[in-house]
Amino acid sequence: MSQGALDRLSLNQITTEQWNLKEAIEGCIRHEVPWISVWRHKIEEFGLAESARMIKDSGLKVSSLCRGGMFPAATASERQGRLEDNFRAVEEAAELGTDTLVLVCGPAPDRDIDQARKWVEEGIEKLVPFAEQHGVKLGIEPLHPMYAGDRSVVNTLGQANQMAEKYNPSQVGVVVDVFHVWWDPDLYNQITRATGKILGFHVSDWILPVPDIFKGRGMMGDGVIEINRIRQAVERAGYLGPIEVEIINQSIWDRPGDDVLTEVKQKFAEHV
Amino acid sequence: MSQGALDRLSLNQITTEQWNLKEAIEGCIRHEVPWISVWRHKIEEFGLAESARMIKDSGLKVSSLCRGGMFPAATASERQGRLEDNFRAVEEAAELGTDTLVLVCGPAPDRDIDQARKWVEEGIEKLVPFAEQHGVKLGIEPLHPMYAGDRSVVNTLGQANQMAEKYNPSQVGVVVDVFHVWWDPDLYNQITRATGKILGFHVSDWILPVPDIFKGRGMMGDGVIEINRIRQAVERAGYLGPIEVEIINQSIWDRPGDDVLTEVKQKFAEHV
Numbered sequence: 397m398s399q400g401a402l403d404r405l406s407l408n409q410i411t412t413e414q415w416n417l418k419e420a421i422e423g424c425i426r427h428e429v430p431w432i433s434v435w436r437h438k439i440e441e442f443g444l445a446e447s448a449r450m451i452k453d454s455g456l457k458v459s460s461l462c463r464g465g466m467f468p469a470a471t472a473s474e475r476q477g478r479l480e481d482n483f484r485a486v487e488e489a490a491e492l493g494t495d496t497l498v499l500v501c502g503p504a505p506d507r508d509i510d511q512a513r514k515w516v517e518e519g520i521e522k523l524v525p526f527a528e529q530h531g532v533k534l535g536i537e538p539l540h541p542m543y544a545g546d547r548s549v550v551n552t553l554g555q556a557n558q559m560a561e562k563y564n565p566s567q568v569g570v571v572v573d574v575f576h577v578w579w580d581p582d583l584y585n586q587i588t589r590a591t592g593k594i595l596g597f598h599v600s601d602w603i604l605p606v607p608d609i610f611k612g613r614g615m616m617g618d619g620v621i622e623i624n625r626i627r628q629a630v631e632r633a634g635y636l637g638p639i640e641v642e643i644i645n646q647s648i649w650d651r652p653g654d655d656v657l658t659e660v661k662q663k664f665a666e667h668v
Numbered sequence: 669m670s671q672g673a674l675d676r677l678s679l680n681q682i683t684t685e686q687w688n689l690k691e692a693i694e695g696c697i698r699h700e701v702p703w704i705s706v707w708r709h710k711i712e713e714f715g716l717a718e719s720a721r722m723i724k725d726s727g728l729k730v731s732s733l734c735r736g737g738m739f740p741a742a743t744a745s746e747r748q749g750r751l752e753d754n755f756r757a758v759e760e761a762a763e764l765g766t767d768t769l770v771l772v773c774g775p776a777p778d779r780d781i782d783q784a785r786k787w788v789e790e791g792i793e794k795l796v797p798f799a800e801q802h803g804v805k806l807g808i809e810p811l812h813p814m815y816a817g818d819r820s821v822v823n824t825l826g827q828a829n830q831m832a833e834k835y836n837p838s839q840v841g842v843v844v845d846v847f848h849v850w851w852d853p854d855l856y857n858q859i860t861r862a863t864g865k866i867l868g869f870h871v872s873d874w875i876l877p878v879p880d881i882f883k884g885r886g887m888m889g890d891g892v893i894e895i896n897r898i899r900q901a902v903e904r905a906g907y908l909g910p911i912e913v914e915i916i917n918q919s920i921w922d923r924p925g926d927d928v929l930t931e932v933k934q935k936f937a938e939h940v
Contacts, residue, residue, distance in 0.1 A: 507894050513853070542814040544851035545874050545892045555853050579816035581785070581827050602817050606881050620817045622779050 406431030467519030678703030739791030
């Protein structure tokens, strides 16, 4: 991607986990990053109203709120609790000025992965009217199959597409994260199938050896993912919105945030 | 699976990495495990002829040789070298008295995963006539997508089925390992599609948290995989052969092998 395209760059806040929301906002301003994706645990420190005010005052645009989801649970009352937490997430997204809530759909509470997948569909079904009232779209993000046991039972773009297709694109779509989908032999077919329904595009890289199951992502260009090829496919499928850099990696969190943003911009220009 | 079904139990030798081949054979005899799956690095210590003699004298049956594959490489001469190594693996399988060579197909030498997948298909195409002459079938084992970067670009049973369908089941089939495929939303369809083509069935479990990317497997019953459900599907697809227990886990390697085999038999009877 050319240097000029940095106007699509969004800092997903988990990339600079070492920064709180205020520091991340200031960092984006200093480095002329126009977009930010906010994580809910980062809002807690300042409260929702103050977080929303800081963002508004900064002029930053919010590409998404991360995250809703986590629908499956062992009992009906627990599932209701999860749903209510999703209502809060929708309200937070609206208040922060983004139209996209990313869904990390959650693992099974037991071994029954089929049932958990049904609970995900039920949860989304119940969440859609509330989200629509608030002008918030739900972006189903398939997670890499290595997270099927503890983070999400939605593990392929095909699955996410199937779930999203029950709704209008203004209600539910999919989020494509290269780290989660790069290995999929059906990836480019499924990106085409998602035309008009892609609500977000996330980049990082798959580095070898993978340093950690959760904190295992690398900077764009440092790994084996054909990031640029996937970006082009996503663009052909109609997605021209912000591109979030979402890198979960302890060694990146251990560096000064400004160094990280400098490298993010450089690697984004070269490899995305 | 009932206790009586232990006649299908096979010790995949990597489960007792702490044992050499002689110790593993003696362990199987002591614990009345009728099958063994041999790894090539374990043959080296004794040499092929002595290894084959030890197995023959023991009366153990060999469920498979692990492994051929690793087809993709950057240059034609390197790929030829990989192919020749596969010829040796076929000869070893035949000498050891097994009709099944498990293929771990290999990663891409660069970022081009599509090209690597083509090289896998080319490698198999060139290997089939040689294997057939030696009475050895090639079992394509899809590996979990978390190994797409460093072990295999064949990551779903659907992919393995598609590759295997070009051949007779006497030439090429698939190997179903629950650890690699349990998360797949299309799993049961693909097992049905593999009817008559399943050459092996491997069990372990997906434990949480995953202790390590490579050495991350648990004992059957200790994790989240619906092992028994998958076994039943594999049986409906016509596979009634040996079931290999293949657990790659440092903490299991740190225990006395006899303790491991005792637990393997118990967990196999309870959870497979």
